[in-house]
Amino acid sequence: MTETSEQAARSAAQGPLAKVRVWDPLIRIFHWGLVAAFAVAYLSAEELSTVHEVAGYVVAGLVAFRLIWGLVGSRYARFTQFLKGPPATFSYLRDMVGHRERRYLGHNPAGAAMIVALLLTLSATAFTGWLLEDETRIAMLPDLPQIIAPAFADEDGEDREYWGGGRGGESAVEEAHEVLANLMLLLIAVHVGGVVLTSFRQRENLARAMVTGEKRAPESGDIT
Ligand code: HEM
Numbered sequence: 001m002t003e004t005s006e007q008a009a010r011s012a013a014q015g016p017l018a019k020v021r022v023w024d025p026l027i028r029i030f031h032w033g034l035v036a037a038f039a040v041a042y043l044s045a046e047e048l049s050t051v052h053e054v055a056g057y058v059v060a061g062l063v064a065f066r067l068i069w070g071l072v073g074s075r076y077a078r079f080t081q082f083l084k085g086p087p088a089t090f091s092y093l094r095d096m097v098g099h100r101e102r103r104y105l106g107h108n109p110a111g112a113a114m115i116v117a118l119l120l121t122l123s124a125t126a127f128t129g130w131l132l133e134d135e136t137r138i139a140m141l142p143d144l145p146q147i148i149a150p151a152f153a154d155e156d157g158e159d160r161e162y163w164g165g166g167r168g169g170e171s172a173v174e175e176a177h178e179v180l181a182n183l184m185l186l187l188i189a190v191h192v193g194g195v196v197l198t199s200f201r202q203r204e205n206l207a208r209a210m211v212t213g214e215k216r217a218p219e220s221g222d223i224t
């Protein structure tokens, strides 16, 4: 038997409930580790505690790992496997509205766009947090363009401290850090909403697949 007919015979024997491994163990540890670290960082934020900073650094470390794994990881972990341009993403969203989207074994184009948004926003949140930890880091930032600077100047029109906030005021960096953290909540709500919707549409629990690593074997018309 050739390899292909062997594979076909095997999946026919396995029947429609056959499973295939999609998410490797490191992706799954990354995902649930990220959920936990983000939750700890967000919930400990008010106290400015070591816990907050450590959890924030764990988030940053996990994101860094994911960027490397996106280049050298297993098939469905690779960016080249799932990153699609805006036209493919919008066309997938249009198909979703029309209830005719195809099933992807890996990430679908809308999920992939969300992954980019999550990773970028997480990086920016951790970076602004890192800046806040030490004033000298903020001092290294380039000056704001003159058109924006007055908005952050203190009441004497002294604009040298706009990044750092001057006398007790909330600095631009602090504000950015908080806005980014809250933007994450919005993205997470859309992310989880997308996971639930797709799970119903495809009659497959995608959250569980992120735990076990396995998904239903591809059927005809699915994109592998
Ligand atoms: C309990 C809530 C959550 C559930 C049920 C969930 C579920 C999932 C599922 C099923 C996927 C795979 C999507 C697909 O099939 O294409 C995924 C991917 C992803 N999720 Fe979540 N998620 C949750 C919370 C979060 C949070 C809080 C974050 C960020 C802090 C996050 C970040 C990501 C990222 C970055 C990926 C891409 C995975 C990869 O390929 O590395 N998720 N999530």
Ligand code: HEM
Binding pocket: 038, 041, 042, 045, 046, 048, 052, 053, 054, 055, 056, 057, 059, 060, 122, 125, 126, 127, 128, 129, 130, 131, 132, 133, 174, 177, 178, 181, 182, 184
């Ligand atoms: C990436 C995950 C992170 C999230 C979700 C997050 C979230 C937040 C939030 C929501 C606040 C505002 C708290 C308030 O209401 O006053 C905050 C404040 C703060 N965060 Fe983070 N943060 C993260 C990472 C970090 C990191 C890596 C550091 C430093 C190493 C850091 C340092 C700080 C500091 C110093 C403040 C207090 C700012 C102030 O004085 O108001 N954060 N963070």
